[in-house]
Amino acid sequence: WANHEIQTCVKIAQKYPKNYYAWTHRSFVVRTLVELRHGTHERNANGNGNGKGKDKDKDIIIIIPTTVHSNALGRIRELLQSEIDSIDPWLRRHVSDHSAAHYGGEVLRLFLQVQAERSEDDGGAEEKDKDEDEDEEDGTTGACGSRIILKNLQWNIGYMQEKLQACRDLVRMHPSHQVIWIWRRICSRLFLEGMSKLENTGTGTCLDDQSEEEAAAIESFLQSAMEEFIAKELYEILLHEVNGLTSFDDHNRDNGGNDNDVHQEHDTFSSAYILWILRSAKRFNLYERLASASSRLDLVSLEMELIQSLACDESAPSNLWRHL
Numbered sequence: 674w675a676n677h678e679i680q681t682c683v684k685i686a687q688k689y690p691k692n693y694y695a696w697t698h699r700s701f702v703v704r705t706l707v708e709l710r711h712g713t714h715e716r717n718a719n720g721n722g723n724g725k726g727k728d729k730d731k732d733i734i735i736i737i738p739t740t741v742h743s744n745a746l747g748r749i750r751e752l753l754q755s756e757i758d759s760i761d762p763w764l765r766r767h768v769s770d771h772s773a774a775h776y777g778g779e780v781l782r783l784f785l786q787v788q789a790e791r792s793e794d795d796g797g798a799e800e801k802d803k804d805e806d807e808d809e810e811d812g813t814t815g816a817c818g819s820r821i822i823l824k825n826l827q828w829n830i831g832y833m834q835e836k837l838q839a840c841r842d843l844v845r846m847h848p849s850h851q852v853i854w855i856w857r858r859i860c861s862r863l864f865l866e867g868m869s870k871l872e873n874t875g876t877g878t879c880l881d882d883q884s885e886e887e888a889a890a891i892e893s894f895l896q897s898a899m900e901e902f903i904a905k906e907l908y909e910i911l912l913h914e915v916n917g918l919t920s921f922d923d924h925n926r927d928n929g930g931n932d933n934d935v936h937q938e939h940d941t942f943s944s945a946y947i948l949w950i951l952r953s954a955k956r957f958n959l960y961e962r963l964a965s966a967s968s969r970l971d972l973v974s975l976e977m978e979l980i981q982s983l984a985c986d987e988s989a990p991s992n993l994w995r996h997l
Contacts, residue, residue, distance in 0.1 A: 696772035778859035849938035
């Protein structure tokens, strides 16, 4: 059912590019599929069934029972993975398809959610017996589950690092297209969300028996991940992505574009993106770690410079940075 519906949406989007309704239905299909993994699906129906009477505006919840085995969760994960893999090549061919970028973000979030549940199922079964006796002896519970959560958060961060690399490749190909920068922002948000969750979960509050080695390993992982993020998402952009300028100049020239326009638009989008990173770091309580990993930069001064620069840029879409 799901594969058939998705393929129908793909055919419609190919025939009518940027078709909002095709992407909306595709999103509905994957969300419904993920909801069904728990064996129930909720939908609204009219209270009395005929639309008449005093209860005509009431909604009731109908629970539709289903049976989803553990291997079905794996099939759902594979479908979501396939949908994620389709976004990059689609955006390469349809660089102004906002719906595709936002759909990709929704599927990414669902995939990470399903991946976490599968990790708990696989890892929990293996670790439960090993930790069961220890938990009974010291009276603690949930240590096994907490370690699985930490491990899965680390996996999520690593996965989003791979997606961010693909985003950088897309930007080098299409540096002047807003949708590509929005896609990059979506992937960065999921990365920062994962970092924030690991920061809050891995501080030792969730594990009463967390050893110093475990805490140090988590801290080292967080610092390393943030340093890589800063190097790729801030430093390279601030240097105008020197290694990629020639390639996207050639690509733009082959398509009859103007190098000056491309560079101007690239500067606008990249400035807005960096400003978004700085403000998002504050929202996710990662600003101190960001500042520590980017000691070469004065982040306060950088933020002010970016705001002033964008405020003077009449070509910058107001919704791209003023309402971050």
